[in-house]
Amino acid sequence: MARSRMRHRRDFQIAVSGQRVAGKWLVLHQKTLVKQGETPEPLVGYIVSKKVGNAVVRNRIQRRLRHVMVSVLTQLPAGSLLVVRVLPGADAASSAELKSEIASLLIRLQKRQVRV
Numbered sequence: 001m002a003r004s005r006m007r008h009r010r011d012f013q014i015a016v017s018g019q020r021v022a023g024k025w026l027v028l029h030q031k032t033l034v035k036q037g038e039t040p041e042p043l044v045g046y047i048v049s050k051k052v053g054n055a056v057v058r059n060r061i062q063r064r065l066r067h068v069m070v071s072v073l074t075q076l077p078a079g080s081l082l083v084v085r086v087l088p089g090a091d092a093a094s095s096a097e098l099k100s101e102i103a104s105l106l107i108r109l110q111k112r113q114v115r116v
Contacts, residue, residue, distance in 0.1 A: 004073055006045030006081065015045065015081035021108045023101045025090035030109050032080040042076035044069050047085040057091050068099045075106055 006012060018031025033040075046065055048058040065084055076082060090098070 004041050004044055006043040006083070011043060011081050012045050012047075012083055015083040018081070019109055019112050021105045021112065022087075023105050025087055025093050025098065026101055026105060027085040027087065028102070028105045028109060029083040029085065030076075030080055030113075032077050032113070040079050042073060042078065042080040042082060044073070044076075044082045044084065047083060049086075051088045052086050053091050058086075061086055061090055064095050064098060065102075068095060068102055071099075072102055072106065 006015070014033070015031050016029045018029055020027060020029050022028075046062050048062050050058070052058055052061065065086070069084070084102070093101075
């Protein structure tokens with residue numbers, strides 16, 4: 001969704017400084033911000049480098065990830081910043097495989113946050 005899109009460099013920097021989990025095709029960075037009196041929607045940003053492929057490949061992967069993230073946004077805590085970094089080779093993964101990896105990585109992130 002457009003309103004949950006991360007737009008500012010500062011937000012990317014904050015999210016990358018938080019918790020990190022890696023999978024076969026993706027690395028997720030998450031940081032939950034606590035703002036008193038506010039419960040903002042979670043923001044999601046994507047990092048797809050040129051190592052992943054040319055512009056057509058990068059944009060295709062980003063569109064697929066945005067589609068997958070629509071169903072996952074409800075699982076994120078309010079006020080959280082999530083950055084999805086795509087690793088080389090992710091273009092070979094199907095949308096179902098990407099969705100499965102995101103779901104498992106989010107579960108690992110939640111377990112890690114409970115421990116901290």
